Amino acid sequence: MADSRPVSDDSGPTSQPTAGGSADSEDEPLLVVDELQTTFYTDKETIRAVDGVSLDIEAGETVGLVGESGSGKSVTARSILGLIDDPGRVEGGSIRFDGHELTDGSWEQHRGDLSIVFQDPINSMNPVYTVGNQIREALRIHQGLRGQEAREEAISLLEAVGIPDAPRRLEEYPHQYSGGMRQRAVIAIALACDPNLLVCDEPTTALDVTIQAQILELLDDLQREEDLGILFITHDMGVIEEIADRVNVMYAGEIVETAPADRLFDEPQHPYTRGLLASIPGRTAEGDELPTIGGEVPTPTSEPDECRFAPRCPAAFDACERIHPEHVDVSSVGTAGVETTDGMSGAEGTRGMEHTAACLLHEDRFEQSPGAATFEANGGDSQ
Ligand code: ADP
Numbered sequence: 001m002a003d004s005r006p007v008s009d010d011s012g013p014t015s016q017p018t019a020g021g022s023a024d025s026e027d028e029p030l031l032v033v034d035e036l037q038t039t040f041y042t043d044k045e046t047i048r049a050v051d052g053v054s055l056d057i058e059a060g061e062t063v064g065l066v067g068e069s070g071s072g073k074s075v076t077a078r079s080i081l082g083l084i085d086d087p088g089r090v091e092g093g094s095i096r097f098d099g100h101e102l103t104d105g106s107w108e109q110h111r112g113d114l115s116i117v118f119q120d121p122i123n124s125m126n127p128v129y130t131v132g133n134q135i136r137e138a139l140r141i142h143q144g145l146r147g148q149e150a151r152e153e154a155i156s157l158l159e160a161v162g163i164p165d166a167p168r169r170l171e172e173y174p175h176q177y178s179g180g181m182r183q184r185a186v187i188a189i190a191l192a193c194d195p196n197l198l199v200c201d202e203p204t205t206a207l208d209v210t211i212q213a214q215i216l217e218l219l220d221d222l223q224r225e226e227d228l229g230i231l232f233i234t235h236d237m238g239v240i241e242e243i244a245d246r247v248n249v250m251y252a253g254e255i256v257e258t259a260p261a262d263r264l265f266d267e268p269q270h271p272y273t274r275g276l277l278a279s280i281p282g283r284t285a286e287g288d289e290l291p292t293i294g295g296e297v298p299t300p301t302s303e304p305d306e307c308r309f310a311p312r313c314p315a316a317f318d319a320c321e322r323i324h325p326e327h328v329d330v331s332s333v334g335t336a337g338v339e340t341t342d343g344m345s346g347a348e349g350t351r352g353m354e355h356t357a358a359c360l361l362h363e364d365r366f367e368q369s370p371g372a373a374t375f376e377a378n379g380g381d382s383q
Pocket residue numbers: 040042047049067068069070071072073074075076086087088299300
């Protein structure tokens with residue numbers, strides 16, 4: 001079932017535990033991931049699958065994590081939930097949830113507060129139990145509900161996720177559900193844990209577009225009703241545009257750009273983000289073939305002293321192969337004469353609203369680089 005997450009103690013990280021419930025936790029977002037490092041030690045190589053990832057999620061906010069297959073999105077999700085098994089280890093950085101540090105091994109204490117919905121609903125459920133059994137089990141463990149009370153709550157959860165004829169469908173097995181209904185049921189099981197944070201790892205990728213749209217709408221509704229924080233993972237920029245308030249773009253273990261969703265789609269600043277956006281149907285001139293970024297995501301096996309995207313980057317210049325780019329503030333880049341940063345802060349507060357990109361093109365010292373000139377020329381933006 002969605003929440004049967006064996007939290008293995010031996011995947012314990014080496015980072016220093018910090019006292020839970022720190023004094024300033026009230027001002028802190030629901031989830032604060034800081035410089036997360038998750039590594040797989042295989043016979044052949046050391047894979048730095050998550051290499052210094054930082055991101056925040058506020059209650060009631062949907063944060064997108066997007067990038068091509070193999071960029072480290074699922075490992076990020078599993079790290080947050082304490083689901084990394086051998087040969088992997090969360091070995092650095094911090095994950096604070098609701099003011100509590102999780103990387104000291106205390107995931108178990110927060111089971112149910114964090115729930116995950118995976119791409120493949122059939123493997124997320126137990127085929128030998130009815131859907132109702134699985135929802136009631138989650139309700140028993142996480143909310144202490146039993147008997148009639150649990151049954152009623154299970155029915156209302158199935159109804160909440162849009163499954164008609166809920167009392168009858170409760171008694172059916174997963175295989176009796178269609179793909180879209182199964183994913184709804186998985187979401188119902190996840191919700192039965194009464195989570196504050198829902199991590200959705202490509203939850204609609206296996207579904208056709210109509211069902212996908214329904215699931216996205218469902219998540220949107222649930223979030224508003226429950227004040228859920230959602231980390232929404234997908235390789236599909238089109239889906240991110242539908243659902244995310246804020247977006248993190250991931251490449252080869254690192255976040256390369258982060259921005260409020262509108263801003264990211266209007267003013268992408270990292271060449272990788274631009275490449276991903278160009279592949280959304282409708283964003284390119286009619287009749288043009290959709291451009292794709294040539295090549296594949298490299299497996300990060302060593303600490304970077306270069307930009308990992310450089311070999312595929314249309315704007316790369318010499319320095320990109322020698323210097324690892326740090327995130328720089330690009331909040332006011334783009335819209336000439338408009339103070340974009342100020343405009344976006346105000347009522348919403350500033351935390352998490354900033355736009356940053358890890359690209360040398362945005363570092364002052366490289367402003368006159370040949371790559372920058374090419375980038376502007378090819379960008380096709382109104383800069
Ligand atoms: P994404 O979800 O973005 O497609 P993943 O997070 O699944 O990518 O994978 C990121 C990297 O971590 C890949 O290079 C993958 O090979 C590696 N990886 C993931 N799980 C394991 C594992 N169990 N053992 C070894 N390497 C792994």
